[in-house]
Amino acid sequence: MVDITITVNGEKRITSVPPETTLLKLLREKLNLTGAKLGCDAGDCGACTVLVDGVAVNACLMLAGQANQREVLTIEGLADSQKFHPLQKAFEELGSLQCGFCGPGIILSAKYLIDAHPNPSVEDIRKALSGNLCRCTGYTKIIEGVAAACRKIAGATDKAA
């Protein structure tokens, strides 16, 4: 068993898991955070995307042990009791998701993009989401949703300044 101390969504969690456990299994089965999904277990579909120290990773390809002493953000940590993340708001309002299975991964990939580039072009958005597969939407509304969220964030910052 491997001992793991991990900060998930701002909360310190201490646990131990068999060494072959992936970060995804740790989150889903040990910590009951089922937002990240298992789609392919091979790093192809991106449904398991989470942010580790602010970087988007496929949680199915990362061992739980590798995430020891690091900070993980899952979809559950994105909204707080006060408000949605603008991405979640935009995705809901624009109907960006259909079956929703790819949603948590896509939203976190998009968050990774707009944290670094608050004003991405459509090409940037496409590139950032290239590791996330969606079989329902054809991506159009997802890309619109990310763009809308960026405009909203930009608007809020302008007002503050």
Place this chain on the structure above:
Amino acid sequence: MDDKARVGERKTAPKSLPATDEALRLPAVTKKAMFPLETITAKPREQTPSVGQRATRHDGRLHGLGQTKYIDDMSFPGMIHAKIKRAGVAHARIKSIDVSEAERMPGVMATLVGKEIPVNRFGPTYQDQPLLADDIVRHAGDGVAAVAAVTEQQALDALEKIRVEYQPLAPIFDPLEAMHEDAPKVHMGHSNIYSSKTVNKGDVEKGFADSDYTFEGTFSTQMVEQASLEPHAAIAEWDPNERVTLHSSLGRITLGRADLARVLVMPINRIRIVATVVGGNFGGKNEITHEPILALLAKKTGRPVKGVYSREDEFISSTTRHPFIMKYKTGMSKEGKIMARTVRLICDGGAYCSWSDTTLSKACILSAGPYNIDNLRVEACAVYTNKTMTGAMRGFGAPQVCFAYESHMDDMAKELGIDPLEIRLINAFREGSLSPTGQVLESVVIKDSLLMATERFGWKEWKK
């Protein structure tokens, strides 16, 4: 102590639940309130304009919050995990299956082979498919045995200890070869052709005789996996009154109940299927797959049993879209009017029938395209091969024939030197046209649609 003293006296009446929509809409969660309180949903009975308004999905918010519970996100106390061993050979007779070593593996609670299933045959059209192959393996993705263990990893480890002895049989992969009389037979019987359909309209010979030109073309499409992002998943659980509940990603739960009742030999009222949000279906989750296996493993172990397909299982053992081979022959007048057409469709059904019969009918009816053809003959058949079985996938045969007849149309337009739009306008259905099967069509606006669409996307400009 009397009862009153023990429970304490109730001083104030309990507050009734707030009647607002918001309060009722909030899901119960154990975590600190993570749900924003604002809703953008209309109040009950509030009249809202519908046309021109943006509609939001009822489940859109939970999707974005990662709070939608798909089957794999659920678990029950004491739940164990099931995995299915795939044959890995295309065509073979099973000589023996030995699960004794697997049963001794750590964490393993039960195994299951095909012979233990009360009625090991199912299928939406013909009951030609075993849940776990018991006698003959007909494609590499056929399940041969299942294991239930405390963890998924233990179940996977145990699969490797299952010994299956096969006597190889000659496989057949090409649908054209499979149609030969002396080809190896996938199922018992005289032929691999298990469904044939014909559509006849007018006099094809006369139509070709009246034609100025004859064109021929052969088109083929490939197998396509639905690849819904959520794999097939289900959880089976029995109650002490011998009733089984299945939480399943199945799209057609009523059909699923009937199938379960048949294969488990149980009254249907003792079977409950709870469907949840499905993470993509596209036709691939329209029939039972591993549900009865999970139910039997749950009965053996007395535990809830969860089964989730791996992505590999999805590709090799779940249904796919039918590959078609489509031979078209069309007689044309000088002016570009279709005088006669014959179509020959060969549908590669894979190892089991599933929805092939339905698919073939639809492909047959639609194979002439949305065109006025007075003299038409369509002959279609579905053939067994030792490949992953085919089933429903978006359109039931319509996308395959659409690819063929529109490609054929373009080829003919090119040969005749007629504008591809023009040749379609000449032949397209109009008000009162007869469909290939003789229905009189009403409200036909295909020409208006074509003209409007080509104008909007700049067909004329694009051609220059």
